Amino acid sequence: xxxxxxxxxxxxxxxxxxxxxxxxxxxxxxxxxxxxxxxxxxxxxxxxxxxxxxxxxxxxxxxxxxxxxxxxxxxxxxxxxxxxxxxxxxxxxxxxxxxxxxxxxxxxxxxxxxxxxxx
Amino acid sequence: xxxxxxxxxxxxxxxxxxxxxxxxxxxxxxxxxxxxxxxxxxxxxxxxxxxxxxxxxxxxxxxxxxxxxxxxxxxxxxxxxxxxxxxxxxxxxxxxxxxxxxxxxxxxxxx
Numbered sequence: 001x002x003x004x005x006x007x008x009x010x011x012x013x014x015x016x017x018x019x020x021x022x023x024x025x026x027x028x029x030x031x032x033x034x035x036x037x038x039x040x041x042x043x044x045x046x047x048x049x050x051x052x053x054x055x056x057x058x059x060x061x062x063x064x065x066x067x068x069x070x071x072x073x074x075x076x077x078x079x080x081x082x083x084x085x086x087x088x089x090x091x092x093x094x095x096x097x098x099x100x101x102x103x104x105x106x107x108x109x110x111x112x113x114x115x116x117x118x119x
Numbered sequence: 120x121x122x123x124x125x126x127x128x129x130x131x132x133x134x135x136x137x138x139x140x141x142x143x144x145x146x147x148x149x150x151x152x153x154x155x156x157x158x159x160x161x162x163x164x165x166x167x168x169x170x171x172x173x174x175x176x177x178x179x180x181x182x183x184x185x186x187x188x189x190x191x192x193x194x195x196x197x198x199x200x201x202x203x204x205x206x207x208x209x210x211x212x213x214x215x216x217x218x219x220x221x222x223x224x225x226x227x228x229x230x
Binding site: 004006034036043044045046049091093094095107108109110111112113115 | 217
């Protein structure tokens with residue numbers, strides 16, 4: 001299957017600082033990437049859909065000014081958590097999909113996740 | 120999005136087959152049935168997907184009911200590495216394919 005990488009795998013930062021997480025599709029071009037957040041013992045929650053060359057679409061309740069998403073190329077999307085606070089501590093997972101508007105036909109490939117701890 | 124219902128947990132013994140059920144009674148004609156699994160502290164992993172016909176791949180088989188209102192993921196011989204949370208998700212074609220995760224089924228495999 002296709003490979004999606006995330007960097008860093010783990011980050012600890014102080015409250016009030018910003019953290020950038022990178023998501024790369026290594027062996028395919030991803031027209032669409034997704035960002036999820038997962039709290040302990042809970043399921044994944046979709047935060048936003050990122051389309052190359054256009055603005056991200058955020059799910060209801062997700063602050064777009066706090067979680068900045070940039071999908072600058074067909075292989076790279078970044079999520080920046082601005083002014084992070086302890087409640088932002090979570091497991092952040094990206095995924096990449098081929099297929100564009102016909103996305104339902106295709107499988108989605110996930111990164112290994114980034115564990116963010118805000119102290 | 121059409122919703123799926125899965126048992127909270129299931130148990131199996133190593134090297135035995137496992138049948139993980141999923142109900143999706145409100146499935147639409149263009150929804151694909153996707154299965155993913157997540158091991159602890161890892162991102163989800165694609166397992167299999169299908170539309171109407173049964174599907175097989177190296178990881179598992181997917182059996183889809185004739186009315187498409189339910190499906191079953193079959194692991195032919197469970198191993199300890201198959202212990203994970205399994206998610207059954209409906210994914211529409213005319214969309215950019217976002218996945219809405221439910222709670223999934225926690226599969227425990229006993230040696």
